[in-house]
Amino acid sequence: FMFSSGLNFQDLMARQGAIDSPPKTPFIMGSECAGDIEQVGEGVENFKVGDRVVALPDHKAWAELVAVPATSVFALPPGMSYLDAAAITMNYTVAYILLFELAHLTPGKSLLLHSAGGGVGQAVVQLAKTVKDVTIFGVCSKSKHEALKNAGTIDYLLERGADYSNEVRKISPEGVDIVLDCLCGEECNKGYALLKPMGKYILYGSSNVVTGETKSFFSAARSWWQVDKVSPIKLFDENKTLSGLNLRHLMYQHGSHAFVRRAVNQVYTLWSEGKIKPTVDSTWALEDVPEAMQKMHDRKNIGKIVLDPSLEPKPKPATPAKGKAKDKKAANQEEKKASSVESEEGEKKKEPELTNGTSEDKSDSDSKEKESS
Numbered sequence: 001f002m003f004s005s006g007l008n009f010q011d012l013m014a015r016q017g018a019i020d021s022p023p024k025t026p027f028i029m030g031s032e033c034a035g036d037i038e039q040v041g042e043g044v045e046n047f048k049v050g051d052r053v054v055a056l057p058d059h060k061a062w063a064e065l066v067a068v069p070a071t072s073v074f075a076l077p078p079g080m081s082y083l084d085a086a087a088i089t090m091n092y093t094v095a096y097i098l099l100f101e102l103a104h105l106t107p108g109k110s111l112l113l114h115s116a117g118g119g120v121g122q123a124v125v126q127l128a129k130t131v132k133d134v135t136i137f138g139v140c141s142k143s144k145h146e147a148l149k150n151a152g153t154i155d156y157l158l159e160r161g162a163d164y165s166n167e168v169r170k171i172s173p174e175g176v177d178i179v180l181d182c183l184c185g186e187e188c189n190k191g192y193a194l195l196k197p198m199g200k201y202i203l204y205g206s207s208n209v210v211t212g213e214t215k216s217f218f219s220a221a222r223s224w225w226q227v228d229k230v231s232p233i234k235l236f237d238e239n240k241t242l243s244g245l246n247l248r249h250l251m252y253q254h255g256s257h258a259f260v261r262r263a264v265n266q267v268y269t270l271w272s273e274g275k276i277k278p279t280v281d282s283t284w285a286l287e288d289v290p291e292a293m294q295k296m297h298d299r300k301n302i303g304k305i306v307l308d309p310s311l312e313p314k315p316k317p318a319t320p321a322k323g324k325a326k327d328k329k330a331a332n333q334e335e336k337k338a339s340s341v342e343s344e345e346g347e348k349k350k351e352p353e354l355t356n357g358t359s360e361d362k363s364d365s366d367s368k369e370k371e372s373s
């Protein structure tokens, strides 16, 4: 039974059909949820009814009842709230694998991170700072710089879209030890070029594919085309390493459940020791998912967006009556028409108040959003 759920960038991509093998529509979205076990399948021994758990299903997480293979379910450590579980599990597990399994982060290393203000970005920053003397170059939208500067965890904030490579070189002429790239496309080449000898570049997302409100084959093709195809001989000559991480594939195509479980347990241990605390941007009722997604799409979230089904949905602004926007002449013409088909049309003119508005009134939606960090 679901009590809390996370909104991830992958959900935006799934909505656009921009992930590989998206489920057939219609389908229930969501790839992470926390709650209690309501029923246990045959042969499952490590969980029982009533256990407090978090699950990372392949979609279908945004529902009251979620059916998920036991291999993708993780017991919550004592004292962890459902909200924290939804904010931590996916993002910190990805961040943990990136930093400690793939990049082998050690004291004194430097790190370039894209979307540094986002859910995974903030998890990477916190985990990286558990290691001594790590320097973080964080690239993100300019609008987030002030808030992130105040948080004080990113050493150098760089602006997305600007010549960040040049900025990094001004501070560290030899480049960086680790590049974590969730954008793909031209950032791959820039990231690779910024690596010091023995440096590691890791691709873990393709956010650049999202350019508009719907899937664009052109963006996907461009993103692929822009990436230099690097030969192992070049890596050998330059002493560089390229890696990739796709948690969904790791769990649902490659069957590496034990590996992921170990990483989740490491993350929960760090949480139990008080070393990490999720940055939650905002929490939303399930009914308000479209607005929550829009906030992410508009690049406005700092940290994780969480869904909480116990919250009341925001009141939606009433849609103005159709006639209002029309000029007087058109209104008069309509009146005449109406008088000729009296009773039926008379009813149609009574415009009902719509309650499923898409909330174009942003200020209204933002003011009622439950800011939780």
Ligand SMILES: NC(=O)c1ccc[n+]([C@@H]2O[C@H](COP(=O)([O-])OP(=O)(O)OC[C@H]3O[C@@H](n4cnc5c(N)ncnc54)[C@H](OP(=O)(O)O)[C@@H]3O)[C@@H](O)[C@H]2O)c1
Pocket: 007, 008, 009, 010, 090, 091, 094, 114, 115, 116, 117, 118, 119, 120, 121, 139, 140, 141, 144, 160, 182, 183, 204, 205, 206, 207, 208, 209, 210, 211, 245, 246, 247, 248, 296, 297, 298, 299, 300, 301, 303, 304
């Ligand atoms: N490999 C894996 O297994 C795995 C798992 C989870 C997430 N990820 C990846 O990690 C990245 C971050 O995921 P998240 O869930 O934590 O989301 P998030 O970073 O909170 O996503 C929102 C942020 O993405 C940035 N962004 C970059 N390109 C964008 C675009 N085209 N449209 C809108 N926003 C864009 C924006 O920040 P700025 O404008 O500040 O950059 C925005 O605020 C994503 O690429 C995601 O696919 C990978």
